Amino acid sequence: MPKVLLIEDEASIRAVLKDILKDQKELNLTIEEAKDGAEGLAKLEADNFDLALCDIKMPKMDGMEVLKAAKEKGVATTFVMISAHGTTELAVDATKMGAYDFLQKPPDLNRLLITVRNALDKNNLVKETRSLKKKVSQKYEMIGNSPALSEIKSVIEKVAPTDARVLITGPNGSGKELVARQLHEKSNRAKFEFVEVNCAAIPSELIESELFGHEKGSFTSAIKQRVGKFEQAENGTLFLDEIGDMSLSAQAKVLRALQENKITRVGGERDIPVHVRVIAATNKDLKKEIAENRFREDLYHRLSVIVIKVPSLNDRKDDIPELVEKFLADVSNENGWKKKEIDTKALKALQGYNWTGNIRELRNVVERLAIMSDSIIGQKDVEKYL
Numbered sequence: 001m002p003k004v005l006l007i008e009d010e011a012s013i014r015a016v017l018k019d020i021l022k023d024q025k026e027l028n029l030t031i032e033e034a035k036d037g038a039e040g041l042a043k044l045e046a047d048n049f050d051l052a053l054c055d056i057k058m059p060k061m062d063g064m065e066v067l068k069a070a071k072e073k074g075v076a077t078t079f080v081m082i083s084a085h086g087t088t089e090l091a092v093d094a095t096k097m098g099a100y101d102f103l104q105k106p107p108d109l110n111r112l113l114i115t116v117r118n119a120l121d122k123n124n125l126v127k128e129t130r131s132l133k134k135k136v137s138q139k140y141e142m143i144g145n146s147p148a149l150s151e152i153k154s155v156i157e158k159v160a161p162t163d164a165r166v167l168i169t170g171p172n173g174s175g176k177e178l179v180a181r182q183l184h185e186k187s188n189r190a191k192f193e194f195v196e197v198n199c200a201a202i203p204s205e206l207i208e209s210e211l212f213g214h215e216k217g218s219f220t221s222a223i224k225q226r227v228g229k230f231e232q233a234e235n236g237t238l239f240l241d242e243i244g245d246m247s248l249s250a251q252a253k254v255l256r257a258l259q260e261n262k263i264t265r266v267g268g269e270r271d272i273p274v275h276v277r278v279i280a281a282t283n284k285d286l287k288k289e290i291a292e293n294r295f296r297e298d299l300y301h302r303l304s305v306i307v308i309k310v311p312s313l314n315d316r317k318d319d320i321p322e323l324v325e326k327f328l329a330d331v332s333n334e335n336g337w338k339k340k341e342i343d344t345k346a347l348k349a350l351q352g353y354n355w356t357g358n359i360r361e362l363r364n365v366v367e368r369l370a371i372m373s374d375s376i377i378g379q380k381d382v383e384k385y386l
Helices: 011-022 037-046 063-072 088-096 109-139 147-159 176-185 207-212 248-260 286-291 297-303 317-335 344-351 358-372 379-385
Strands: 003-007 030-034 051-055 078-083 101-104 166-169 194-198 237-241 277-282 306-309
Touching: 003 011, 003 037, 011 030, 011 109, 030 037, 037 051, 037 063, 051 063, 051 109, 063 078, 063 088, 078 088, 078 109, 088 101, 101 109, 147 176, 147 306, 166 176, 176 194, 176 237, 176 277, 207 248, 248 297, 286 297, 317 344, 317 358, 344 379, 358 379
Parallel strands: 003 030, 003 051, 051 078, 078 101, 166 277, 166 306, 194 237, 237 277
Antiparallel strands: none
């Protein structure tokens, strides 16, 4: 049931607006009133409203002041401003400050109802987006408080707000992508795209087209123009996973993109400016790859402004109990089950195992245990299904 707050100093106008909105039975609105700006702001801070219809000219605190203060305090309510003395400049100012729309007094009935419906629809979309982002954020949450992981979290907090390039190293399945995601989510680029490229999964003859795009007709199967990952990640983050598997030819072009902040599509002649933050990851020893002429040293130095080494699961076994609880919760949510418990001896058995597949292997084992075991997972279950 959407909640609407009417912030208006004239009781007669509040009554008219309330009656109009109450008549819209399909909207099923809960309506509250505030007789001035100060009371309105207090109610906005104390409760969650979907929409505020706010007059501008009011005693104690005018509507623009209410709007500004609400936005500064993080109030998520959608604002529609109303004024009998409206001007184009005032409407523009209100919009710049975060108002959804601006109505003249007395408002046209149809315009008012359309605005209210659209504002509530927009508010629902914002809520859904926020919910989805929260789910995505939880999916890529870094679980654990071992010294090794705590050090990585500390580095992320310092590095994320900058545009410094980061090279993430570590064995397969250790969580390098999670580090990259956290760097993006905590950066100033978080509202833009996080674009991932698995360099090991793309054939060497296609990697350049994947990264930089291509023009129509540039090669046999290029039946239309294609925008590459660099352009897709504009103003956001480009994550080059397993960069140690990239061809030397593609490495040279990536180096140029990093040096000059521009790319050229395959088969194209025009330089295209790009503004992306590049984060790279690898499970290889790039210094060894450089010594054996399989990786460019100049590209390595461009990528490794900050190096984050992700430990294997064997090096952070203190985190296993917390990881197991997280994975059990995930499996139960995905399948609609009641969450299964695991006893202390079973956890000790998991901590004593040699995790060559790291966190990815642990996730698979926990899912297997959740499926095959009874309500409480014991040591015998671990020994049977590990």
